Amino acid sequence: MAADRRVWLAAAGLALVHLCVLSAGLLAPYDPEEQNRDLPFSPPMRLHFVDSAGSFHLRPVVHPWVAFMADGAPRYQEDKTRALPIRFFVRGEKRGGGTGTAGRRLFGVDAPAHVYLLGTDDYGRDQLSRLLYGGQVSLFAGLLATMIALSLSLLLGGISGYFGSWADDIIMGSAEIFMALPWIYLLFAVRAFLPLHLDTRQAFFLVISIGGLTGWARPSRLIRGVVLSGKQRDYVRAARGFGASTAYILRRHVLPDVSSVALTQAALLVPHFILAEVALSFLGLGVGEPVPSWGNMLAGLQNYYVLKSYWWMSISGLALIPVFLLYYWLSDALQARLSGVAQ
Amino acid sequence: MPCKPASAALRSEKASETSIIPMNTTNKRLVLALLAVTLSTYGTCAPQASQAVKANEELMAVQGEIGKPGGRLIASLRADPKNLNPVTALDLPSKQVLSLLFADLIHINLYTQRTEPALAKSWTVSPDGRHYTIELRRNISFSDGHPFDADDVVFSFTVYLDEKVHSPQRDLLLVGGKPVQVRKLGPYRVAFDLDQPYAAAERLFDSAYILPRHLLEQAYKDGKISQAWSPAQNPKGIAGLGPFRVKEYVPGQQIVLERNPFYWKVDARKNRLPYLDEVAFLIVPTQDAEVVRFQGGDLDVLDSISAQDYTVLEQDQKSKPYRLYDLGSGFQYEFLFFNLNDLSAKGDPEIRRKQEWFRRDEFRQAVSAAIDRAAIVRLVYQGRATPLWGHVTPGNRLWIDSAIPHPPRSLERAAALLKAAGFSRRADGTLVDAHGSPVEFSILTSPSNAQRTKIATIIQDDLSKLGMNVHLVPLEFQAVMAKVFTSFDYEASILGLASGDADPNPEINVWTSGGGFHIWAPAEPHPLPAWQSDIDRLMQQQTAVLKFDDRKKIYDRVQELAAQHDPVICLVSPNVLAGVKDSVAGVQPAVLKRHVMWNTEQLYLRSPASARK
Numbered sequence: 001m002a003a004d005r006r007v008w009l010a011a012a013g014l015a016l017v018h019l020c021v022l023s024a025g026l027l028a029p030y031d032p033e034e035q036n037r038d039l040p041f042s043p044p045m046r047l048h049f050v051d052s053a054g055s056f057h058l059r060p061v062v063h064p065w066v067a068f069m070a071d072g073a074p075r076y077q078e079d080k081t082r083a084l085p086i087r088f089f090v091r092g093e094k095r096g097g098g099t100g101t102a103g104r105r106l107f108g109v110d111a112p113a114h115v116y117l118l119g120t121d122d123y124g125r126d127q128l129s130r131l132l133y134g135g136q137v138s139l140f141a142g143l144l145a146t147m148i149a150l151s152l153s154l155l156l157g158g159i160s161g162y163f164g165s166w167a168d169d170i171i172m173g174s175a176e177i178f179m180a181l182p183w184i185y186l187l188f189a190v191r192a193f194l195p196l197h198l199d200t201r202q203a204f205f206l207v208i209s210i211g212g213l214t215g216w217a218r219p220s221r222l223i224r225g226v227v228l229s230g231k232q233r234d235y236v237r238a239a240r241g242f243g244a245s246t247a248y249i250l251r252r253h254v255l256p257d258v259s260s261v262a263l264t265q266a267a268l269l270v271p272h273f274i275l276a277e278v279a280l281s282f283l284g285l286g287v288g289e290p291v292p293s294w295g296n297m298l299a300g301l302q303n304y305y306v307l308k309s310y311w312w313m314s315i316s317g318l319a320l321i322p323v324f325l326l327y328y329w330l331s332d333a334l335q336a337r338l339s340g341v342a343q
Numbered sequence: 344m345p346c347k348p349a350s351a352a353l354r355s356e357k358a359s360e361t362s363i364i365p366m367n368t369t370n371k372r373l374v375l376a377l378l379a380v381t382l383s384t385y386g387t388c389a390p391q392a393s394q395a396v397k398a399n400e401e402l403m404a405v406q407g408e409i410g411k412p413g414g415r416l417i418a419s420l421r422a423d424p425k426n427l428n429p430v431t432a433l434d435l436p437s438k439q440v441l442s443l444l445f446a447d448l449i450h451i452n453l454y455t456q457r458t459e460p461a462l463a464k465s466w467t468v469s470p471d472g473r474h475y476t477i478e479l480r481r482n483i484s485f486s487d488g489h490p491f492d493a494d495d496v497v498f499s500f501t502v503y504l505d506e507k508v509h510s511p512q513r514d515l516l517l518v519g520g521k522p523v524q525v526r527k528l529g530p531y532r533v534a535f536d537l538d539q540p541y542a543a544a545e546r547l548f549d550s551a552y553i554l555p556r557h558l559l560e561q562a563y564k565d566g567k568i569s570q571a572w573s574p575a576q577n578p579k580g581i582a583g584l585g586p587f588r589v590k591e592y593v594p595g596q597q598i599v600l601e602r603n604p605f606y607w608k609v610d611a612r613k614n615r616l617p618y619l620d621e622v623a624f625l626i627v628p629t630q631d632a633e634v635v636r637f638q639g640g641d642l643d644v645l646d647s648i649s650a651q652d653y654t655v656l657e658q659d660q661k662s663k664p665y666r667l668y669d670l671g672s673g674f675q676y677e678f679l680f681f682n683l684n685d686l687s688a689k690g691d692p693e694i695r696r697k698q699e700w701f702r703r704d705e706f707r708q709a710v711s712a713a714i715d716r717a718a719i720v721r722l723v724y725q726g727r728a729t730p731l732w733g734h735v736t737p738g739n740r741l742w743i744d745s746a747i748p749h750p751p752r753s754l755e756r757a758a759a760l761l762k763a764a765g766f767s768r769r770a771d772g773t774l775v776d777a778h779g780s781p782v783e784f785s786i787l788t789s790p791s792n793a794q795r796t797k798i799a800t801i802i803q804d805d806l807s808k809l810g811m812n813v814h815l816v817p818l819e820f821q822a823v824m825a826k827v828f829t830s831f832d833y834e835a836s837i838l839g840l841a842s843g844d845a846d847p848n849p850e851i852n853v854w855t856s857g858g859g860f861h862i863w864a865p866a867e868p869h870p871l872p873a874w875q876s877d878i879d880r881l882m883q884q885q886t887a888v889l890k891f892d893d894r895k896k897i898y899d900r901v902q903e904l905a906a907q908h909d910p911v912i913c914l915v916s917p918n919v920l921a922g923v924k925d926s927v928a929g930v931q932p933a934v935l936k937r938h939v940m941w942n943t944e945q946l947y948l949r950s951p952a953s954a955r956k
Binding site: 033074122123188199200285289300302305306 | 634635654655715718721722725790793796797799800803804814815816817819
């Protein structure tokens with residue numbers, strides 16, 4: 001079926017992205033926190049397969065940047081006299097106290113030179129390494145927050161829909177309150193009261209749990225509706241008439257209906273929560289320096305001069321686009337399959 | 344001076360292309376039609392022509408370029424002025440506007456950094472340095488035409504010194520803890536008596552603006568002077584002795600000032616100043632927006648530019664009609680500081696435990712030695728800053744102690760200092776104190792200040808090389824201020840201070856214990872560290888020494904003590920950067936605050952009648 005194939009394609013695309021991000025330790029050439037203070041804002045290096053004499057090499061080379069001043073701004077120029085061949089499976093070093101790990105790296109150049117395929121940021125940190133490690137934070141923040149939100153909404157929406165009466169009133173009432181709260185302002189207030197000793201990991205979990213806790217309201221209403229309509233179907237009534245237990249009915253008849261709705265919701269919620277992490281870190285409330293996240297990598301763009309002069313600082317924003325598209329395709333395909341099944 | 348309502352009104356509407364069309368009959372009608380529209384939007388009155396100079400008026404002639412009269416200068420404020428009452432104004436935008444509306448007796452020339460006569464024509468000092476007799480300018484008037492005399496001076500100082508009024512000016516007018524006494528000796532002569540000789544006595548009078556007694560005396564008697572003149576109520580009723588007066592105020596948008604036709608300064612050719620008809624302050628809430636509007640030609644003046652924005656503007660300088668100034672190191676110093684408050688029993692036990700490290704001189708010296716100031720200058724300021732090892736910046740040429748050493752960054756020296764203080768490294772590189780607990784602390788930053796956040800990130804990386812684990816805590820700026828000045832619930836932070844004057848006296852507030860800006864310990868520990876008692880004593884001592892060389896020696900010692908014990912770890916002094924449109928002339932940029940706008944009365948437009956391009 002066409003819808004099925006689309007589901008698998010989108011899921012495979014997403015799996016690939018997540019796999020890349022997970023293997024940042026191998027793919028990233030440097031520690032994401034390593035500063036190279038001599039090369040701030042250096043542009044992405046170009047891979048050269050053809051040398052100056054015009055002959056082709058299978059092993060690409062990069063030319064290191066040399067900084068010079070032009071119109072008062074630091075500029076970079078390729079040093080054509082030096083060619084650094086890209087080497088594969090080089091040894092990487094761990095920086096004390098950093099996020100990165102020691103071990104083999106997929107590619108690199110001979111030290112002390114560096115290769116920056118996506119340029120460097122304002123402290124001379126490798127953007128490619130930060131993009132990969134930052135993806136770990138941002139993408140998994142999205143997944144984890146979705147898991148929290150979805151399990152909450154399954155539980156609460158299920159109770160609300162199945163048992164009805166006062167439980168329904170209370171749960172759906174509080175869902176409405178949750179939807180009406182101005183979360184960004186609340187977060188600013190909460191941050192000011194938090195202890196000073198919150199390290200980056202704790203801040204990360206804070207962001208996730210706040211995301212998850214705030215996100216349950218909308219899907220739980222949907223799930224309540226599905227459960228409510230499911231328990232009134234004739235075959236459910238019949239099962240109950242034959243003496244089936246609540247647990248049996250839930251497992252056998254209600255959950256299968258709910259699960260496909262929940263999957264579609266999940267595919268929609270993940271990009272929503274990734275965006276939430278990006279927004280919070282962009283505002284300085286989420287994951288803090290020096291640990292990278294796609295949000296705090298974009299924070300520099302708040303400054304006019306960065307926005308105007310250094311396009312590669314928006315790389316993590318660009319990376320969000322394909323990830324979001326894949327998630328939305330997945331959700332579309334799931335939706336299509338769901339309606340196909342219903343027919 | 345001819346009145347030029349057409350050009351001024353048209354400029355303000357940016358419809359001014361019309362005014363460069365040659366005046367044939369059809370176009371004249373067009374211009375007149377436009378003029379009618381603009382006048383109705385901008386109020387009724389064209390800027391008033393300056394009053395002819397009267398024979399007995401004692402005016403002050405200033406040196407400088409001879410300008411052309413007319414036109415409007417457009418500058419910006421970061422926020423609405425909260426309060427246009429010089430008695431109670433505190434916020435920066437209000438002070439910026441007030442400096443154009445009011446005048447003082449003796450003024451600090453921000454360019455020469457020396458005092459010069461203003462409303463005081465001349466003055467004499469008694470041999471013991473305690474009595475000042477001031478001769479006032481005769482027959483000059485407030486901006487509403489009411490004459491000025493000694494009663495206004497006595498009234499102003501009475502108001503400022505009245506404890507019930509709670510004017511922030513009062514603290515500045517205390518000498519040896521006692522307020523200055525003012526007496527009227529004649530219609531144009533007043534005397535000031537100081538409790539003890541005071542080295543910078545002339546500088547006391549700067550920015551102590553003279554108030555119009557005829558407008559404010561009733562409010563003062565009713566006990567309502569603090570409430571008078573809020574910008575919301577009739578700002579046109581404000582009258583001062585400054586070069587401009589308020590014409591119009593639209594909250595959230597702009598405040599327009601018009602020339603004071605009675606102003607008491609003239610140029611070398613006896614033309615009454617100011618040259619400009621109007622100064623408009625647009626309210627532009629962010630620095631980025633200011634830069635974009637300056638680049639687009641909406642603003643004539645950018646009084647201060649960040650290093651990054653300067654770089655952006657510089658790239659376009661060839662194609663755009665503005666010029667930029669890099670004046671080198673200013674008076675601002677950025678520093679890292681630790682919480683050294685006396686937290687006694689009620690403070691957070693965690694912070695109190697860490698204070699044992701913070702209080703060690705060696706600890707702070709090691710942090711200072713590990714910080715890569717050159718990298719801060721390069722990465723945060725694009726090279727437009729000067730590294731600092733003491734709190735007096737190179738911009739203060741008169742007072743800086745050049746003997747203060749500038750040790751290069753050295754992780755080895757830092758490690759040695761820490762070792763001497765009982766710290767050691769674990770096998771995994773973590774620095775631990777004598778009790779074996781890892782050295783870990785947080786630095787408060789506010790994300791709204793990108794430069795300080797970047798400085799903190801660099802310091803975080805530098806200190807990680809010593810094995811310290813530093814967290815950055817982003818908080819809103821007001822929350823940072825509350826923690827530093829009120830609740831003392833923080834470990835370290837980065838802030839900047841800028842003195843408004845070259846003289847050491849304003850620094851008393853920062854460096855003596857109990858001073859209002861004694862940032863690292865507003866709640867001073869007991870007993871005081873010996874070096875702090877020394878600084879207290881020396882700072883008090885220098886106020887009473889009248890000879891510059893002797894004072895300098897004392898202040899040098901203060902600088903040495905401060906640099907040696909690092910109560911604040913001075914990092915960098917950003918360069919003073921400003922931008923002015925090419926059409927504006929008479930600019931004499933100064934390193935002290937109000938870099939371009941300090942002599943607004945002498946600024947003029949090269950072609951005031953022509954269009955705004």
